[in-house]
Amino acid sequence: MIAQRRKIKKPPTLNLIPILDAIFIFIFFLLMSAQFIDVYEIGSDAPITTTTDKISKDKKPLNLIIELKNKTIIVKTGLESIIYKQIPLSNLDDYNNTLIELKQRYPKETSAILKPSQTFSYEKIVKVIDSTREISKQNVYITAVDIKNKPYQSKTLFDKIIFETQD
Amino acid sequence: MRKMFKKKRKKTEMLELDITSLLDILVILLVFLLKSYNASDLKLDLVKGLTVPSSHARKLGNSALIIQVDKNNGVWLKNKKIGVLNTRTKEINFLYSALKEQKEIIKSKNGKESNAINFVFHKEQPYKNLQKIMHTSALVGYTEFKFIVQGNF
Numbered sequence: 001m002i003a004q005r006r007k008i009k010k011p012p013t014l015n016l017i018p019i020l021d022a023i024f025i026f027i028f029f030l031l032m033s034a035q036f037i038d039v040y041e042i043g044s045d046a047p048i049t050t051t052t053d054k055i056s057k058d059k060k061p062l063n064l065i066i067e068l069k070n071k072t073i074i075v076k077t078g079l080e081s082i083i084y085k086q087i088p089l090s091n092l093d094d095y096n097n098t099l100i101e102l103k104q105r106y107p108k109e110t111s112a113i114l115k116p117s118q119t120f121s122y123e124k125i126v127k128v129i130d131s132t133r134e135i136s137k138q139n140v141y142i143t144a145v146d147i148k149n150k151p152y153q154s155k156t157l158f159d160k161i162i163f164e165t166q167d
Numbered sequence: 168m169r170k171m172f173k174k175k176r177k178k179t180e181m182l183e184l185d186i187t188s189l190l191d192i193l194v195i196l197l198v199f200l201l202k203s204y205n206a207s208d209l210k211l212d213l214v215k216g217l218t219v220p221s222s223h224a225r226k227l228g229n230s231a232l233i234i235q236v237d238k239n240n241g242v243w244l245k246n247k248k249i250g251v252l253n254t255r256t257k258e259i260n261f262l263y264s265a266l267k268e269q270k271e272i273i274k275s276k277n278g279k280e281s282n283a284i285n286f287v288f289h290k291e292q293p294y295k296n297l298q299k300i301m302h303t304s305a306l307v308g309y310t311e312f313k314f315i316v317q318g319n320f
Contacts, residue, residue, distance in 0.1 A: 016186070016190075020190075023193050023197060027193065027196060027200065030201065030204060031200065033204065033205070034200055034204065034205075037211075037213070037317055038317060038318035039205075039207070039209065039211055039219070039228050040224040040225060040226055040315075040318050041224065041226050041227070041228040041229070041285070041313040041314060041315055041316070042222060042224045042316055043226065043311070043313055043314075044313075044314065045310060045311055045312065046304075046305040046311075046312065116294040118293060118295040118298075119295070121291050122220060122288045122291070122292045122294070122297060123291065125294065125297075126220040126222050126290075126314070126316055127220075129222070130222055133224075134223060163312075
């Protein structure tokens, strides 16, 4: 008797305009701040000399010196700068292992003095710095100690690089 | 006759634009831009003929005075060429005076001195040139050297 009216339900439409406005603003902000090369920094301080009367009798300082000559890395240690090891530049893994060995013996030492030869290229210096600052192998960690002598797992080796400025 | 020429009123419909493809592009662009987003306040415009070496360093650069040395030994301070490295002496006079001037400007602007300086060297530069730049900068009072490298991890 009473004819039922069929109501055609319209599909609900989403109002995308506000979200589009937000995305547009976000894109402009990102485009303005985008830098297409990932730049990072390696810090190094100019050498400052200090004099001290106190000489620790417990343990001699490491005084790690890394000389870069032609295609060889010479690792020197001690106050007398005795050659600890000579490693070819092509074998940076061996160099990294040597520094891991030294860091395990001197966990509190953080600095290394870099002495490249006059013709040594910047790119090679950066590669050596990378191997000096951090353990290159994955899943390899060493036990370092903090100021309170608390041990912790770390990948950092000698992260304070000082360039030798004298000839 | 009138009826024939009488214009029929058409119901104006809302024009619907299909923005699906535009949205797709925007989402892709957003992902790409978010990936390349760098929180560093260092803005670097590399000069022509300069390729920075790649490194595993992960510390973001900070805003400071920038010295660039291109592959032809050209020295650039704040993106302006100030001279060419060809001196045999350890000090570079033109760089020394330019840095000194910049230090004064920064001091009068900010009221305090900054010792940090960013070095952007071409990857094939020999150490002797780096040494000269570092030495001259240290003489002016810029003792915190920051070597700018490209991340490769």
